[in-house]
Amino acid sequence: DSTMARLAQIHLCIEVPEEACPLGLAPTSSTTATLIMGDAIAIALLQAKGFTREDFAMSHPGGALGRKLLLKVNDVMHSGSALPLVKHDICISEALYEISKKGLGMTAVIDDEAKLVGIFTDGDLRRVIDAQVNLRTTPIAEVMTRNCVTITDGILAAQALQVMESKNINGLIVIDKHHHPIGALNMLDMVKAGVI
Structure with a gap:
């Protein structure tokens, strides 16, 4: 029922029944679910776009990842x-x-x-x-x-x-x-x- 969910064409629900925190205060299970969904979407987009190691390196040319992927x-x-x-x-x-x-x-x-x-x-x-x-x-x-x-x-x-x-x-x-x-x-x- 959030504003973002109502405005979106696709809504992926990742709600959790309860947090792992024994006090029920700290976001624990919900942050893990959010992280997992973020990774899943990123990998799905990577595959859908045909994103390569070279593309990754070009977006990180000055860093350690770029050096590992571009330096011959x-x-x-x-x-x-x-x-x-x-x-x-x-x-x-x-x-x-x-x-x-x-x-x-x-x-x-x-x-x-x-x-x-x-x-x-x-x-x-x-x-x-x-x-x-x-x-x-x-x-x-x-x-x-x-x-x-x-x-x-x-x-x-x-x-x-x-x-x-x-x-x-x-x-x-x-x-x-x-x-x-x-x-x-x-x-x-x-x-x-x-x-x-």
Whole structure:
């Protein structure tokens, strides 16, 4: 019988027989019913309008949701001269120079055709030192991690973060369709970009 109900074309009644409050004073059951109906209407409208993740992101471009839904790996990754990259036949000490210079805590390792064959990380270095491997004479190919986890360009940065978290790793190499490394990123990049 409310004014709004009388003026509306559709009236969805969500009255409750009584509030959960033992004193019968505080709105409890009625506020929950209102919240549930609001969510139900919002989801029904979302589906009816064909509202997508991209539409959602566009309405929240500056916030954390927008960053998670719009930010791509390409926007975050280090590429070109900033990409840590070494040939498979150089010694460990030379690879360490590349890791230090690029500051990502890792380097991609490529073969003679510039295809990714492995990765060498700070963690690999610790294991090499523990094993007392000669850093000046041992080729990086002997100690790198082969079959490393990679991602392709164009995916969402949030998806890359999920990969890192699920594999318990701190960095990723981004490859193209020919398995050439084209970028690299780590957890710190995700923090700086606001993905985390």
